[in-house]
Amino acid sequence: MQIQQTLRGHTIFFKKQPKIISSGTIAGPKESAGIVGNYVDKALSDDMFGENTFEKAECKMLSYAIDQAISNAGLNREQIDVLFSGDLLNQIISASFAARDFAIPFLGVYSACSTMSESIMLASAMVDAGYVNTAVAATGSHFASAERQYRYPLEQGTTRPPQSQWTVTGAGACVISGKGEGVKIINATMGKVVDYGVTDVNNMGAAMAPACAHTLIQHFRDTDTQPEDYDLILSGDLGALGSRILKDLCWEKGFDISNNHVDCGEIVYKVIEDEFQGGSGAGCSAVVFNSYVLSKLKGKLFKRVLFAATGALLSTVSSGQGESIPCISHAVQLEV
């Protein structure tokens, strides 16, 4: 496992292994009823968070998570050198308006629901190379702002198909630093766009699973590891159906992840019923990873985790023009 190269295949090996020294999380009422409820910094009782629009609530959640991560690290805003953030809304307005609240450099990213792992990867690279001392990676989403942007007005009461997922209301952020105690970031596997031709915008799990399988297999090969080397292989928001497809695709290539794979979308809700296949959205893996999973890593219940958030890079325009759904997944390997 000790590889001195900095790049092998699509995987970047960090030289000094930067650490996640703290995190900040917030979740909506529906999300807080589930597994993350006991781990988030704030469980909202009102998903409007005191704002008058869904978009402003989403932005406020993201700001809260960033602020909380910084204060949980015992730092103040002036000690953060750069913020990497993005979200699902057009022109990543949640991230941009949240960044306005913080007078620190901001590098906007877009990778749909894989924004959390792309942000962690870039923040880790900047810290590891010594360009910055301390960076924040953050993202979030809101069920209602995503529904009205990507799908239908909520007031219309459109019936949801059984293959659909439910966008998580929540946000998560983490502080990455070269100094201090925390969860080590060992390496990161950059994803490439994978598109198997799925056009059903209600079936994100099926669309994203091949991209996730590609990144996981690339990671195993680049790092000379096997699925059993990880205590947890955490995918982003494939949901129940997408997770089954992921396991099949990996198995076909000789990698059996069935014993240690968990999907954030599959576990985020207490009962998968109204949410059909489970949770989705940039906030899904952001909340699960930065609250529950980081907590278990800190407690050494997990010692080595592979976190591969997954993103569907479509828009209403691309789908309307008959395009299929290009997907991506970026992975980061963490250890304590």
Added chain:
Amino acid sequence: MQIQQTLRGHTIFFKKQPKIISSGTIAGPKESAGIVGNYVDKALSDDMFGENTFEKAECKMLSYAIDQAISNAGLNREQIDVLFSGDLLNQIISASFAARDFAIPFLGVYSACSTMSESIMLASAMVDAGYVNTAVAATGSHFASAERQYRYPLEQGTTRPPQSQWTVTGAGACVISGKGEGVKIINATMGKVVDYGVTDVNNMGAAMAPACAHTLIQHFRDTDTQPEDYDLILSGDLGALGSRILKDLCWEKGFDISNNHVDCGEIVYKVIEDEFQGGSGAGCSAVVFNSYVLSKLKGKLFKRVLFAATGALLSTVSSGQGESIPCISHAVQLEV
């Protein structure tokens, strides 16, 4: 000027000074009639580029620019380790669908019209740190796809106000590498979000000028340089009015940039008439920088250039909800 620190203020100093070893550019008919016409790899006679929608034409232009940059470097796609790209369309579909054409790792960024300098900054950092050997930074825009997304349907024939700008149809890409001959990337100043409360979505120049002024002044202070140390200070797409505001704001802080400042938006069109304040869009600085300016750098007519692309981080939703326009500008310093 020889500073050994890797971070000073908001400016990252590259240790090995990665180089832009090639570029690829394409421009629409209106743009090709101007200064960039003699420098782009392809001057389109039809802004549909053989496609049946504006969005597909935009994506095809971006793919063309990336492909051309790679072949101009004498490389093939497999030799590119990562692509940094983003664009103005919702969910950066041009970049995501272009990335689908290339089977290489893709890291999506969003910084509106400052995407070119953010992409160059991140690509340079990854190359300089040795995480990747060769990276591509790319962006573009299309007048018609931007108009119908951000403003009105073209068929409506809405009158444009005098403070407005014209989104450039074009794309630009460059290959950044640790090896080979080219234009050296010395350092990069990360921008922060600046918002002076402008709410007029037709007056992007006025909204973005304060962010650009902030980044330029931060850069001068971090690098101990003065405006006269640069042969060219190139802002992204402030247009005529925004450029006047920029000069005033810098002058107020003791930095007189009036002798060597040029704005890509101000020079991109032959005659600023229908376009009022000039060009805008992510493609504006992408095309001007990667064609005309890089050519003059290679020819040593410019020896030191400060390139600060500028972005307005609004969306139709944020404006519709009464928000002002948060803006950002990232700068990179180049030398031959």
